[in-house]
Amino acid sequence: MWGGTNSKMGSHQFAMVLLSSLLVCQCLPTRAQADPKTTKNATLNVDASPATSRLIPDTLFGVFFEEINHAGSGGIWAELVSNRGFESGGSTAPSSIEPWSTIGDESTVIVYTELSSCFEQNKVALRMEVLCESTGANFCPTGGVGIYNPGFWGMNIEKQKTYKVVLYTRSLDSINVSVSLTSSNGQQTLATSNIVAAASEVSKWTKVEILLEAKETNPNSRLQLTTNRKGVIWFDQVSVMPLDTYKGHGFRPELVEMVADLKPRFIRFPGGCFVEGEWLRNAFRWKETVGPWEERPGHFGDVWNYWTDDGLGYFEFLQLAEDLGALPVWVFNNGISHNDEVDSSYVLPFVQEALESIEFARGDPDSKWGSVRAAMGHPEPFDLRYFAVGNEDCWKKNYRGNYLKFYSAIKRQYPDMQIISNCDGSAKALDHPADFYDFHVYTGASNLFSMTHKFDGTRSRTSGPKAFVSEYAVTGNDAGRGSLLAGLAEAAFLIGLENNSDVVHMVSYAPLFVNDNDRRWNPDAIVFNASQSYGTPSYWVQRFFTESSGATLLNTTTDNPSSIVASAIAWKDSENNNEYLRIKVVNFGVDTVNMTISINGLQKNTIKLFGSTKTVLTSTNLMDENSFREPKKVVPNQSLLENAADYMNVVLLPHSFTSFDLLMEPKSLLKMKPGHVYVSYI
Ligand code: AHR
Numbered sequence: 001m002w003g004g005t006n007s008k009m010g011s012h013q014f015a016m017v018l019l020s021s022l023l024v025c026q027c028l029p030t031r032a033q034a035d036p037k038t039t040k041n042a043t044l045n046v047d048a049s050p051a052t053s054r055l056i057p058d059t060l061f062g063v064f065f066e067e068i069n070h071a072g073s074g075g076i077w078a079e080l081v082s083n084r085g086f087e088s089g090g091s092t093a094p095s096s097i098e099p100w101s102t103i104g105d106e107s108t109v110i111v112y113t114e115l116s117s118c119f120e121q122n123k124v125a126l127r128m129e130v131l132c133e134s135t136g137a138n139f140c141p142t143g144g145v146g147i148y149n150p151g152f153w154g155m156n157i158e159k160q161k162t163y164k165v166v167l168y169t170r171s172l173d174s175i176n177v178s179v180s181l182t183s184s185n186g187q188q189t190l191a192t193s194n195i196v197a198a199a200s201e202v203s204k205w206t207k208v209e210i211l212l213e214a215k216e217t218n219p220n221s222r223l224q225l226t227t228n229r230k231g232v233i234w235f236d237q238v239s240v241m242p243l244d245t246y247k248g249h250g251f252r253p254e255l256v257e258m259v260a261d262l263k264p265r266f267i268r269f270p271g272g273c274f275v276e277g278e279w280l281r282n283a284f285r286w287k288e289t290v291g292p293w294e295e296r297p298g299h300f301g302d303v304w305n306y307w308t309d310d311g312l313g314y315f316e317f318l319q320l321a322e323d324l325g326a327l328p329v330w331v332f333n334n335g336i337s338h339n340d341e342v343d344s345s346y347v348l349p350f351v352q353e354a355l356e357s358i359e360f361a362r363g364d365p366d367s368k369w370g371s372v373r374a375a376m377g378h379p380e381p382f383d384l385r386y387f388a389v390g391n392e393d394c395w396k397k398n399y400r401g402n403y404l405k406f407y408s409a410i411k412r413q414y415p416d417m418q419i420i421s422n423c424d425g426s427a428k429a430l431d432h433p434a435d436f437y438d439f440h441v442y443t444g445a446s447n448l449f450s451m452t453h454k455f456d457g458t459r460s461r462t463s464g465p466k467a468f469v470s471e472y473a474v475t476g477n478d479a480g481r482g483s484l485l486a487g488l489a490e491a492a493f494l495i496g497l498e499n500n501s502d503v504v505h506m507v508s509y510a511p512l513f514v515n516d517n518d519r520r521w522n523p524d525a526i527v528f529n530a531s532q533s534y535g536t537p538s539y540w541v542q543r544f545f546t547e548s549s550g551a552t553l554l555n556t557t558t559d560n561p562s563s564i565v566a567s568a569i570a571w572k573d574s575e576n577n578n579e580y581l582r583i584k585v586v587n588f589g590v591d592t593v594n595m596t597i598s599i600n601g602l603q604k605n606t607i608k609l610f611g612s613t614k615t616v617l618t619s620t621n622l623m624d625e626n627s628f629r630e631p632k633k634v635v636p637n638q639s640l641l642e643n644a645a646d647y648m649n650v651v652l653l654p655h656s657f658t659s660f661d662l663l664m665e666p667k668s669l670l671k672m673k674p675g676h677v678y679v680s681y682i
Contacts, residue, residue, distance in 0.1 A: 074152025289313025344401025482536025
């Protein structure tokens with residue numbers, strides 16, 4: 001939560017710059033100043049009485065994770081080796097081994113791939129023939145010869161951290177191979193160990209595990225496998241994982257913590273277009289992503305154009321959801337890609353795969369697919385309740401036919417499963433059954449701002465499928481690489497969704513992550529490279545909504561609808577039982593707004609001055625962005641709300657998003673159930 005000036009929001013602290021709003025205003029030279037010509041007045045009425053309040057769905061705010069921009073492979077999945085099984089060049093050999101390279105020239109070492117792996121589903125392995133030796137005329141260069149892997153644009157190796165190296169090797173001779181983490185040019189050794197084995201010990205494929213503790217830090221490191229012993233060595237499935245991962249489950253902690261700080265109630269995965277593929281043959285197929293990681297073939301995601309080893313597979317997504325306390329939303333290929341489609345008469349194998357995927361997640365540990373999950377260390381079922389049939393496919397020839405086959409088969413076997421259709425039910429009723437309809441919007445800032453009222457006119461508010469706004473963002477010139485302008489329009493849109501949360505039950509921004517070295521999509525919420533990360537303004541906007549899921553929505557009205565958008569919630573902090581009334585206001589205009597906020601329906605003197613705060617997201621220029629150099633240029637600033645009361649005058653800075661968090665006397669709020677509060681009658 002963000003009540004109290006010293007409070008934290010999760011593990012990542014908001015920058016708490018205790019500037020008064022006036023002082024901030026004076027620091028904004030390019031911005032309209034608070035003089036009479038550029039100041040407007042407005043009033044906001046908040047009705048805190050139960051008669052006009054209602055509960056917001058527990059699931060309202062979540063996240064959408066797509067394998068895009070190297071978000072997973074080379075992103076939140078902590079594996080440091082890229083192309084660990086040498087499969088990225090395809091299933092024939094010889095093939096490219098990128099990004100692996102050789103250490104030494106052709107006179108000392110010859111490297112190529114062969115189909116000789118012990119893993120049936122991924123037969124490609126690396127053959128390394130060393131021509132030099134430690135003594136004699138043909139001696140090896142200092143440090144030996146071999147291969148290296150630079151990871152995903154450099155491995156971040158940190159002093160005193162331990163890394164687990166696992167590899168498979170084979171040789172007809174005895175071997176002595178140095179396994180080292182080094183700087184990108186190999187000059188600095190951060191950690192090293194040797195595999196020394198007699199020929200008899202490695203004559204068949206042998207698994208080797210080594211723990212390496214780094215003695216220095218280098219964010220641009222690589223893994224080296226080197227030797228100065230003549231002979232032939234085969235390698236396959238070479239992995240380096242830090243021991244320090246999120247809840248020990250293989251995820252990069254600081255990135256997942258940023259997601260955890262959003263308190264997502266669901267996680268939609270693994271795409272997006274990634275699920276569809278340009279061609280069906282390259283789409284994500286869950287069965288090839290479960291079981292021991294060494295046995296996964298990996299695949300080339302042809303929409304975002306990169307190889308993934310599928311270490312982050314279906315199981316890991318379910319595990320991540322569980323670790324985040326979020327419900328998994330499983331997006332499934334329904335026999336349709338961007339360029340090819342399976343006719344509805346032949347789609348049953350896809351339906352069967354879908355049913356089996358649900359059994360994998362929810363089945364008994366002794367069921368066929370539940371046993372695979374149990375063998376992976378999770379005998380208990382995962383809490384899978386949401387299933388999306390395809391992604392953005394409504395307009396395609398076979399969508400309805402395929403959808404209906406999925407719908408009836410899944411509902412027959414899992415009647416409680418909530419099925420999400422790709423067809424937009426906001427404008428007219430769907431012509432097929434669904435629990436949710438998916439709604440995506442990528443547009444300019446003014447348009448998204450005006451879509452604050454998109455769901456106000458929903459015809460049937462009590463029956464029919466609910467909206468799942470699973471992808472939204474300001475894109476194009478307004479967005480840059482993540483601008484304040486984009487964030488503000490998105491804030492207004494989200495407030496509109498919050499106010500319409502009787503018909504909109506789930507919301508997530510897209511895309512969540514971008515590895516700065518592979519920007520396939522702009523903008524994104526969280527930007528990272530091997531060692532750094534920051535949130536864009538769109539990320540910080542989402543932090544204003546972390547308490548909304550399951551809270552109580554209060555009715556608000558304002559007399560300045562053109563540039564002001566507002567909502568109010570009552571919520572209880574389960575950590576300390578504090579109760580808050582949070583009022584969020586976007587000022588999308590160029591003018592400073594003097595706003596009178598009046599809260600009706602409260603008992604007298606129930607708002608506590610000490611502990612009430614104001615948090616503002618704004619910046620000097622509308623197009624300001626965060627960056628690795630200035631990661632906190634546009635972040636929320638929190639200060640004490642010195643005049644907190646049920647009637648107060650506040651200043652809204654031009655182009656700003658403000659949250660007024662009023663700490664309430666405990667007895668002023670009537671408890672309905674944990675986490676939810678209703679404001680009591682006067
Ligand atoms: O979020 C990026 C892409 O935008 C998604 O893959 C797709 O669903 C949408 O078109």
